[in-house]
Amino acid sequence: MPELPEVEVCRRQLERWASGRVVHAVDVVDPAVVRRGLSTRPGDAVDGGAQALTSAAAGGVAGVPLRHGKRLGWQLGSAAVLVHLGMTGKWVRTDRAAAPPRFARLALTVDDQVLWFLDMRRFGSVTPVDPPLAAAVRVGLGPDALAEAPDGSALQERLTGRRPIKVALMDQARLAGVGNIHAAEALWWAAISPERRCEQVSAPSWERLAHELPMHLQRTVDLEDAEEIVYMTEGAENRFTVYGRAGEPCPRCGGSIARTRQSGRATYWCPGCQLG
DNA sequence: CCCTCTGTTGGATT
DNA sequence: CAATCCAACAGAGG
Numbered sequence: 205m206p207e208l209p210e211v212e213v214c215r216r217q218l219e220r221w222a223s224g225r226v227v228h229a230v231d232v233v234d235p236a237v238v239r240r241g242l243s244t245r246p247g248d249a250v251d252g253g254a255q256a257l258t259s260a261a262a263g264g265v266a267g268v269p270l271r272h273g274k275r276l277g278w279q280l281g282s283a284a285v286l287v288h289l290g291m292t293g294k295w296v297r298t299d300r301a302a303a304p305p306r307f308a309r310l311a312l313t314v315d316d317q318v319l320w321f322l323d324m325r326r327f328g329s330v331t332p333v334d335p336p337l338a339a340a341v342r343v344g345l346g347p348d349a350l351a352e353a354p355d356g357s358a359l360q361e362r363l364t365g366r367r368p369i370k371v372a373l374m375d376q377a378r379l380a381g382v383g384n385i386h387a388a389e390a391l392w393w394a395a396i397s398p399e400r401r402c403e404q405v406s407a408p409s410w411e412r413l414a415h416e417l418p419m420h421l422q423r424t425v426d427l428e429d430a431e432e433i434v435y436m437t438e439g440a441e442n443r444f445t446v447y448g449r450a451g452e453p454c455p456r457c458g459g460s461i462a463r464t465r466q467s468g469r470a471t472y473w474c475p476g477c478q479l480g
Numbered sequence: 481c482c483c484t485c486t487g488t489t490g491g492a493t494t
Numbered sequence: 495c496a497a498t499c500c501a502a503c504a505g506a507g508g
Contacts, residue, residue, distance in 0.1 A: 244501060246501075292502095324502085325501090327502075367496080
């Protein structure tokens with residue numbers, strides 16, 4: 205599900221719902237959600253993590269959640285945690301009388317509401333970390349692709365070598381927050397081929413990408429913050445320009461959108477006009 | 481009904 | 495270094 209824009213919208217929701225309020229109760233519905241590091245594997249659950257989190261967080265005040273890339277950092281009472289949504293993670297809010305939603309992994313009771321962390325596929329995680337949270341949230345990650353967007357030459361310095369530019373864009377250690385969908389979308393806006401090797405990308409192309417990427421991310425945040433996020437798997441209409449549109453005409457040049465594969469992920473692009 | 485394929489995540493392994 | 499595999503699960507398609 206989530207890339208930088210979705211995680212930012214999630215962050216804002218959690219802030220509105222809980223920041224500055226007491227977390228009356230913590231219920232770790234699925235103990236495997238409390239992970240070592242940011243492992244995507246339920247088997248890497250922290251031994252006794254559920255208990256430790258519950259006792260540290262329950263009765264304490266929720267802080268303002270931080271975001272860096274696709275990662276959230278949140279102070280809950282005396283517990284500092286990183287939250288990663290994985291592929292299908294999301295937070296929803298119900299009233300206190302509601303039954304646990306499907307795929308509930310964690311529940312926070314805040315005043316008259318319950319905040320549920322749902323995660324069908326269980327790649328998502330909650331990871332206890334040592335403070336300060338502001339440092340922990342960025343460990344191992346490059347600059348945030350929106351809040352710290354590099355300019356053209358900085359981008360060129362960060363994304364180097366013979367790797368295809370799309371693969372490099374998704375390398376969270378070089379630039380944090382860009383995933384499969386928005387890498388494809390930003391490259392379309394910048395008219396750069398996803399297969400172009402970083403070392404072959406021209407300075408003007410880097411400039412275009414440095415401009416279009418944060419622009420596109422911000423536009424998506426604005427769009428998604430204004431409405432209820434609905435994911436494609438839930439029957440929503442495809443709002444993307446190239447993603448998921450193989451065979452459809454390119455809105456810029458009329459060519460046919462291609463679907464190829466890079467590092468095991470589907471890449472959508474227009475061979476007709478993504479020539480940079 | 482069953483099997484196969486796909487997938488908005490990241491990591492370890494080859 | 496780069497491609498592949500894997501984690502867990504639902505939904506779609508043959």
